[in-house]
Amino acid sequence: MAATRPQRAKRNPKHNAIYYCSLGEDKEGFDIKYINSFKGRGVFSCRRFQKGDFLIEYRGEVISRKEQENRLKVYHDALKVFMFDFRFNGQQLCVDAAREDGSLGRLVNDDAVNPNSKMKVTGVDGRPHLCLFALKDIGPGEEITYNYGDSDRPWRSKVFIFSSIENVRNCHKL
Numbered sequence: 001m002a003a004t005r006p007q008r009a010k011r012n013p014k015h016n017a018i019y020y021c022s023l024g025e026d027k028e029g030f031d032i033k034y035i036n037s038f039k040g041r042g043v044f045s046c047r048r049f050q051k052g053d054f055l056i057e058y059r060g061e062v063i064s065r066k067e068q069e070n071r072l073k074v075y076h077d078a079l080k081v082f083m084f085d086f087r088f089n090g091q092q093l094c095v096d097a098a099r100e101d102g103s104l105g106r107l108v109n110d111d112a113v114n115p116n117s118k119m120k121v122t123g124v125d126g127r128p129h130l131c132l133f134a135l136k137d138i139g140p141g142e143e144i145t146y147n148y149g150d151s152d153r154p155w156r157s158k159v160f161i162f163s164s165i166e167n168v169r170n171c172h173k174l
């Protein structure tokens with residue numbers, strides 16, 4: 001008889017997150033797509049998710065603030081964006097997801113205005129994991145996004161958006 005996954009882990013979003021974090025695997029129901037040269041790749045839903053559902057873990061290496069500062073001195077800007085700062089049990093920590101490891105979380109794009117998911121620090125066996133949960137019902141074909149936070153992000157500025165759109169247009173003309 002085929003092994004079945006416990007129903008509780010499927011129904012309760014927190015248990016579901018803990019289940020996938022423990023496995024170190026992404027759950028099914030998502031596709032990676034190339035959007036354009038401005039945004040790069042993104043993660044898209046290919047099925048329905050309900051508000052509150054666990055979606056994706058932002059996987060990477062959990063490092064201390066000190067180690068993060070060391071890495072920031074040597075990382076190129078394109079790698080710095082893969083560092084996610086958070087607090088856990090009174091400690092300032094970071095998940096460094098700079099390494100291309102095939103995981104989905106590192107490819108989820110920012111939306112400061114209308115995100116459909118939210119990052120939450122979730123303790124699993126005493127260790128921190130960063131998990132995205134749905135803020136609303138999500139249908140197939142929707143891009144998964146979350147708000148990266150308050151710090152300045154170049155792509156949020158109108159000047160950057162317009163110059164990038166022009167670049168994409170010019171590329172298509174070639």
Ligand SMILES: C[S@@+](CC[C@H](N)C(=O)[O-])C[C@H]1O[C@@H](n2cnc3c(N)ncnc32)[C@H](O)[C@@H]1O
Nearest residue numbers: 038039040041081082106107108109110111155
């Ligand atoms: C953590 S990565 C996300 C995955 C990235 N799109 C890729 O293909 O590797 C963050 C980078 O994605 C791009 N990005 C994220 N959100 C964006 C947005 N709303 N508009 C434009 N670019 C965005 C920026 O280049 C940013 O440095």
